[in-house]
Amino acid sequence: MTDTTSSPQGESAGPARRPLTISPHLAKRYARERLFRTLGLASVATAGLILLVLVGSIVSKGYSAFWLHHVDLTIEFSVDELNPDGGPIEMETLQKANYLGLVRDALKREFPDAASDRRERRKLYGLVSPNADIMLRNMVLNDPSLVGTTQTVSFKMSDDMDTFAKGFIDRDLPESDRRVTDAEIKWHDHFEAEGRVHVAFNIDFFTKGDSREPEEAGIYGALIGSILTLTVTLLVSFPVGVMAAVYLEEFAPKNRFTDLIEVNINNLAAVPSIVFGLLGLAVFLNFFGLPRSAPLAGGLVLALMTLPTIIIASRSALKAVPPSIREAALGLGASPLQVVTHHVLPLAMPGILTGTIIGMAQALGETAPLLMIGMVAFIVDVPQGFTDPATVLPVQVYIWADSPERAFVEKTSAAIMVLLGFLVLMNAIAVLLRKRFERRW
């Protein structure tokens, strides 16, 4: 500091003292520091706000997908339909019986005047989910003693009626502008007035695969698809990535050739993911003949994409291990492999896991390369293995977002919520693993 603003009462005696008052130079420094802090805080606040808006909009749109409106109907399990020949009840007859008729009969009994007009009758039948008959059949097959009785059965409403019941369709709009007719509103109000409409948790959303009917569509198939695909990705990319990183970092001679490899790996990390999809299509499907739309092929494609991320992160984690640790182990007579497995890898593991989880999170959210290998298909069945046709969460989001039905809007947001939940879970596991490794040192 050169500009010493000597204080007026400065005593000239003794060694020259620096004034304790704040010089202009110092004031500038403080101002800069304050500015920096404010900017930092503002950045954090912006990021937080964006996150809040994002999550807020998704949750506010998607929360309603987690429940469904049901309506109670009085079903006659008529003997004529279920056991026309009399005698003991045969499973085969029960299998084949016309359950849809039972549901329709119940609705007709409820609203006799609607039954005359054909178009109105169709609307009436559409009050409940088109899959209502399957539910009834399962009920009867489980308990044949129902035959001949009359029961009150709760049915899922169809998607439009459910959307109306949830209040997303304004009844004051002119009839031509809304998805439900006046008659449908009348019927709904009738059930509502009798207290026969109730809300239930939409458990099918978490236990079923996709469906053309929004009220039947579930996320489970896509979730299992994602888990299977990511398992393949992890099993391939983690060992290969870590091995490659360890070899390059600890064993490979440092020369132009390894430099070239390093540059190429870095470039690979920046290749657009769709290119990996095309590569997967050409290599895994066309050349090796792996099944289309399967988690195996999808996982391999994503593994290609994740590899550079894992290699780069692992290499920097290995580089961060102090050389003195390697020297200490070598000096004790540990072989190079022992140095790596006993000392370097455990120390680098937290960093490697962080990189892996970033790579896996990217893979979890990846859609484009999977489109190339046919994982965008409409798949109802929950995949049972690595070679079954499957879809994954982001693709399911994509499919639903593309569907015209109003009820898929909330499903889309709900699927995003499941995707984010999965992500949070993965990160939590990574944090736990990291903690464990860190505690060991």
Added chain:
Amino acid sequence: MTNTSVTTPDVDVAAKPPSVEQLANRYTKIESRDVNVYYGEKHALKHVDLDVYQNEVTALIGPSGCGKSTFLRCLNRMNDVIDICRVTGRIALDEHDIYDPSLDVVQLRARVGMVFQKPNPFPKSIYDNISYGPRIHGLAHGKAELDEIVQKSLERAGLWKEVSDRLDQPGTGLSGGQQQRLCIARAIAVNPEVILMDEPCSALDPIATARIEELIDELRENFTIVIVTHSMQQAARVSQRTAFFHLGDLVEVGETEAIFTNPEDSRTQGYITGRFG
């Protein structure tokens, strides 16, 4: 050099010089002939002939960058891990060439242990630090034997009393001096024949330094020690023989007493009297 103000060559030589009898029975533990080391183009060590005798402390001194560490690292082939490093000449341990391709480096390093300038305990428990070497070399059969090795090594390194009740705590949590003694304990746990020490006290305070010096003197009974040091006093206190390096040359080697009281080369004289270095 922190506390040295050597103006006269006669630094008090405290280490016991070898007796006449010992001098007569000297056994050459390590013999090096015409050792050259190149780091790429750089000729870092030039035609070094140096013998290290058993159960003695040999001190390597010289100005910074003269090749002391380089020579030390040749003795257990730690230079192998440096890509650009090339070693020529002959270094023999018990008359076996250690650069013989048929020799196993791992075995060599078990016989020639090393303590580094900066204490570098593994980020593991004190127990694991000591037991690691015996474990990988299969020196102990069963937990009891391993426990014994750990205790013995710590006792010999003068650390047992301080850490016996916290063997499961990380070695990195000890003080600098304790860490360095831990590293010495770790090195002697594999029961080497030679211990190489590269400025083991440079990061330590005078009291910790004194303890380590004492320790070195005790260890001499069972081990052969080569130590690099920047402190003239330390070399004088702990070593029987001293080698002076300068710009990659081994200028002079001899009995410590002789080197410090009556150096033959003017460069040695200059260095120990503090005129350069």
